[in-house]
Amino acid sequence: MTTLVRRPARGPLVALGVCAAVVLIAQIPFLRNRLFYVWDDSAVQFLPTWHHLGDRLLDGDWPPLLDLDSWMGGNIAAEALFGIWNPVNLANYVLVSQFDDLAVAAVVVKSEFLALLALGAYLLCREYGAGRGPAAAIAIALPFSGFTLYYDAATWAAGLMAFTWLPFTWWAARRAARGAGSPLWAFLFGALAVTTGNPYGLLGVCVVMTALLVESWLKRDRGALVRLFVVGGLVALLVPLVYLPLLGSSAVTVRAGQGFASDGVLMPRLSELLNMSVISHQPMIKGFGHSIRMLTPSVFFAWFVVPLLPWLHWGRIRARWRPLTGAFVVAALYLLLALGPSNLWMFRFPLRHLEVVYLAFGVLFAVLLTGGPRMDHVRQRLAFTAVALLLPAYLAFAAGSWQWRHHLIALALSAVGTSLVLWLARRGRAVGMYGVLVVGVAAGLFAQTSWFPFNGDVAVHHYSRSIPELKAQTPPHKGTTFPVGTALPGNVGLVAGLSSVGSYTGMSFRDFSAAVCMVYHGGTCAGSFDRIFAPTTLDGRALVDLIRVESVVVENAIRPDVQPPPGWRVSFRSAQETVLSREQPLPWPGGRLSHATAGVRVSEDVAPDDRDESVRFTKPRGQAGALAFARLAWPGYRAELDGRELTTRQGPAGLLVVDLPADVDSGRLTLRWTPPGLPLGSALAVLSLLCVVAYAAFTWRRTRRDRIEVPEERPKAAELSSTGV
Structure with a gap:
């Protein structure tokens, strides 16, 4: 009698390998540029605020709803994007507070989220029936696509956090819809996406749920429709907790770019998708200021996608279009959003949507590649591959002809990598083939970070990311400090020991910013000095007294040879700045x-x-x-x-x-x-948690009682593949 020995499942090991590979590859940008992950908004808003919030959490301040010393940026509940209701965010803030170097903290946290994003993409591809190899290749490539890496990871960190939970939500909701997974997981990941506070996370959950509803409706699965409506409704109950404070504060705030408009900023053209596999391509997309071309490969997806299109199993779309409907719907809706308009209420810069298009494309690509490339009609496929390599290379050259050396290197890497993949596939070496895809991701990223070592499309802020050095470089001051100029940009003062009136905010307090000439990043104009010392309508008291300012830091470049008003003295002067301090202490030191x-x-x-x-x-x-x-x-x-x-x-x-x-x-x-809407939002959130636990328990008991075995709808890799990889 032959004894059958069950081989250990390779799925968890592959998933772990995906995460490990992404963590390792994520160090390439950091090694090329130590400040890669702490750039623009990450440098002046996210990392300093994370560190500050971590300190407050360790002091027992939860939830950190209001920070008076941050002034316009201090309404944390209304800012929303710091995700104070998201436990993963809060844990990372505590982690960041343990670092004295913001650059190191950034690479740790962002490597974590890039790895989580890859894991979610891998699970989602597997859920739709992709083999382990194609799913892993797409999952490893996605975090290093152009926009996700150069914008989400390097600068707009809240976008990375929101995007990370989208594939998990999609995966768990689809499993719950077909009865293969607990609705508790779908709720959990949907809740994490919503509570990041980034509206793009909420938008993603809405689009994914809509796509799954369409998919279930086409399959005439009423049970799936009910389960999706229930889970989606319970996640929706969390929205007031996150966004009512924002909406309730809108009467006194302004936010740049709200409404409906099309100014062309960060609006990709459909033709740019032809270059999604060219690592050297800088798209002709209007950037900030007067830029007509992006300085980063922001529409790049993965080096192997376009060259391998002729070798995919396209017949599977016709055979399995109903189970794949969700991916098609997500891709179509997000593609429409990516094409514009540039301003759509809270949603600006349509290029942001392209990464979700690539997620959906990646799912379809992984399904069609499962089993390896097709090996019939080789000559015709080779001809199409040559076109797929040469045409995008020419378009990249046409958009930036002076960088022809970069384009030649990019073409050579793609041609060699594609040839090696096809050679290994023809010899049945599937593991080696998918290994080449992954190695190509790392090689392409190495080249990209050599040519584009930072995101030149956004602001550059020059200051030390070392907290001890920041504190040593901060001019001597006392108490609340008003900046005239931009001595320390944004929220950097939070970690530099400087209690500055200036702070970075996504929504300016209208009357305050107008009165003191302060912009969203906390800087002020030269005229702000006269404004804060001018008498006000409140008994003629000056604003500098009403704000309880004890020190004024003046940037010499914009206000040279400043003289102290009566009651003030020069306490420090350097080539860069002058510090004025009060001669007498303020009354009532115990409060505001x-x-x-x-x-x-x-x-x-x-x-x-x-x-x-x-x-x-x-x-x-x-x-x-x-x-x-x-x-x-x-x-x-x-x-x-x-x-x-x-x-x-x-x-x-x-x-x-x-x-x-x-x-x-x-x-x-x-x-x-109390933030507007907080009592109602808290009550609805508690109700949501109670209901989802009760619903999950009910689902589990009914399944156990009826002992219904729900058939696996998604095809296993072996059903699509001759190799089983």
């Missing part, structure tokens, strides 16, 4: 109170945290009064005087002012800030 009108005497001001404050005062009965605070009047403030609710209003520059009634002579004023 900055001014009390005539007749109002304050005996105590205490602010135990950023959201709460209490002031004890006395004043003549029959006389009205007002208290002004060094707080922006974000919607959500509630003021009470010994249990009696008072109204709050905006004072000069949008600062919070509370009017005291005339019929009282003393009392304790208490302030409490």
Whole structure:
């Protein structure tokens, strides 16, 4: 009697290998340019804020809804994109806070998310029936596609975090729809995508759910439709928690580029897709400023996709179009979004959508490549391959003829790699063939980071990424500091020990930014110096007093030979900047109170945290009064005087002012800030969690009771492949 020995499943090992390969390949850009992953917004917004939020979390401050010292960028709940409700984000913020070098922290965190993205893509390809080899090749290539690497990973980190959870959501939701997986997983990954706070994550969940509904409807699977509606509805209950604070704060804020418009910025043309496999191609796409050509390979996908198109098993589309409908729908919808308009409400820069198009394309490619390239009609396929190599190479040359050497190298690498893949496939060496695809990804990335070592399409910020060096380079100052110019850009002050009024924000507080001449990245104009020292309508007090500024850092290049106003002195001067400091300390050091009108005497001001404050005062009965605070009047403030609710209003520059009634002579004023919509959003989130647990338990019990074996709908690799790889 022959004993059958079950061989261990190779799937988990391949998935682990995919993650390991991506982590290793992700170090190539870092080795070529140590600052590759801490660039533009990552340099001035994400990494410094992550480090700061990590410190606050370790101090027990959760959720970190408000950071008063960040001023316009301090409404963390309304900013949304920091994902304060996302446990993976929070864990990474704590991790980042343990690093003294932001460049190293960046490569660690972003390698993690690139590996997770690859794992999700691998699982999704396998779910649609792709073999392990093609699924692994696509999964490893996707994180290093042009936009995902040079924009999401290098600069716009919130986009990478949101995109990472999309293939997981798609995979888990499809499994739940066909009854092969628990709806709990689909909810979990959908929740992670939504709670990143990036609206592109929410958009992705909506599109994926729509695509799966269409796929299930075509298969006449009513059970799948019900399961998708339930899971999608439960994920939707989390949306108010994330976005109601943003919508509730919109009355006092402005965001650049909202509405509907088409200015052509980052709008790819359909013809650019012909160059998705050319590693040297710089697309003719309008960038920021006056740029008409991108300085990065932003439409690149994978070096092997276009050359191998003639060798795919195209007949599978006709045979299996219904199970593949979801991928077609996602690709079609995102392709439409990628073509424009350039501004669509909260969604700007259509090039962002191209990476999801490539995810859907990758799924289809992996399915069609399963079993290896077709080896019939070799001469005709070779002719088409030659065209697929030469035509994109010529288009890349036509778009940037002065870089002809790069294009020749790119063509040579593609031609050699494709030839080697086909040679190994013809000899049945599937493992070697897919290995060449992966090695080609690394080789192509090495070439790209030699030619394009950083994202030249976005802003470059020159400052040390070492926190000890930043602190040593920060000019001597005291207390809250107002920047005149851009001495330290964005949120860098959060890790440099500088409590700066300037900060990076996705939504500017309209009245404050106008009053002090501050832009979204925290810099100010030369005229801001005169503005903050000018008298205001509040008893003639200057803004510099109402904001409780103790130091003013002036960039000498924009305001040379600055002289201190009365009550101020020059405390530090260098070739780059001049620091002015107060001669006398500010009153009420225990809180944020900055001014009390005539007749109002304050005996105590205490602010135990950023959201709460209490002031004890006395004043003549029959006389009205007002208290002004060094707080922006974000919607959500509630003021009470010994249990009696008072109204709050905006004072000069949008600062919070509370009017005291005339019929009282003393009392304790208490302030409490709650983000708009937080109670409702929290209640719906709790309801969502309870419902999904109950639904998952119900599904599990029904399956166990009925003992229904749900047939595997997705074809196994062996059904598509002669090699089984």
